[in-house]
Amino acid sequence: MKLLSRLRAGWAQLAPGEFAIGAACCPFCGPSLFVRLNHTESGLRCVRCAASSVHLSIGLAVAQTLPDLSERDVCELSAAGPYVAHLRRRARSAAFSEYHPEVAPGTTWQGVRCEDVQALTWPDAGFDLVTHTEVFEHVPDDARGFAELRRVLRPGGRMLFTVPLSDAEHTVERARLVGGKIEHLLPPEYHVDPFKGDAPVLVFRDYGRDIVQRLQQAGFDEVRIMRPAFALDWAPLRHVVSARAA
Numbered sequence: 001m002k003l004l005s006r007l008r009a010g011w012a013q014l015a016p017g018e019f020a021i022g023a024a025c026c027p028f029c030g031p032s033l034f035v036r037l038n039h040t041e042s043g044l045r046c047v048r049c050a051a052s053s054v055h056l057s058i059g060l061a062v063a064q065t066l067p068d069l070s071e072r073d074v075c076e077l078s079a080a081g082p083y084v085a086h087l088r089r090r091a092r093s094a095a096f097s098e099y100h101p102e103v104a105p106g107t108t109w110q111g112v113r114c115e116d117v118q119a120l121t122w123p124d125a126g127f128d129l130v131t132h133t134e135v136f137e138h139v140p141d142d143a144r145g146f147a148e149l150r151r152v153l154r155p156g157g158r159m160l161f162t163v164p165l166s167d168a169e170h171t172v173e174r175a176r177l178v179g180g181k182i183e184h185l186l187p188p189e190y191h192v193d194p195f196k197g198d199a200p201v202l203v204f205r206d207y208g209r210d211i212v213q214r215l216q217q218a219g220f221d222e223v224r225i226m227r228p229a230f231a232l233d234w235a236p237l238r239h240v241v242s243a244r245a246a
């Protein structure tokens with residue numbers, strides 16, 4: 001039973017004083033129950049489809065920005081999970097990819113197309129919506145990455161994404177690539193990538209509010225930082241950045 005194994009995995013995360021449960025409509029699986037096992041972002045789950053806080057935030061933001069995907073061509077920079085399954089069902093077309101440093105962009109590894117967001121192999125202006133979650137803090141040249149996503153979007157198309165976002169005015173660069181070598185400007189910080197067996201992935205920067213200007217410089221307008229509306233106000237949802245291809 002999938003549900004039982006999820007509950008068992010959840011038990012390990014449970015902080016009894018922080019537990020909450022409530023019914024709401026999941027953007028992926030419809031009427032469902034949501035549990036908060038603890039106050040961390042990974043502590044929230046949809047009981048039916050296991051959507052996490054990040055999945056839920058991007059799913060709600062997409063539903064609130066583009067309610068009907070049936071006439072939209074969508075590109076998402078991941079290839080598994082309830083959000084990907086939702087796009088497969090709802091969008092006119094959906095392209096999925098993961099990043100793997102040892103796989104040539106545009107080719108397939110373990111059944112998944114690999115792409116480097118700094119050098120995408122998709123043609124210009126092929127998508128109405130591009131989305132990504134927790135990707136850009138790991139991209140060495142994020143200006144190039146944003147410009148590439150602008151290139152593959154049709155004019156007027158939307159980009160919606162999450163990154164760890166602080167209230168600081170300016171983005172803090174933690175590392176940079178110099179002549180192909182990583183130079184650390186701050187003590188290295190890593191996240192894990194489930195696509196590569198939970199391999200550690202370096203965090204290149206901590207984004208601040210100037211992400212808006214960074215996107216404008218890459219050819220986006222109507223940039224805003226939204227907090228998706230959700231019936232359960234105790235759910236720790238993420239901010240979602242919304243930008244329009246100018």
Ligand SMILES: [Zn+2]
Pocket residue numbers: 026027028029030032046047048049050051082
């Ligand atoms: Zn769900």
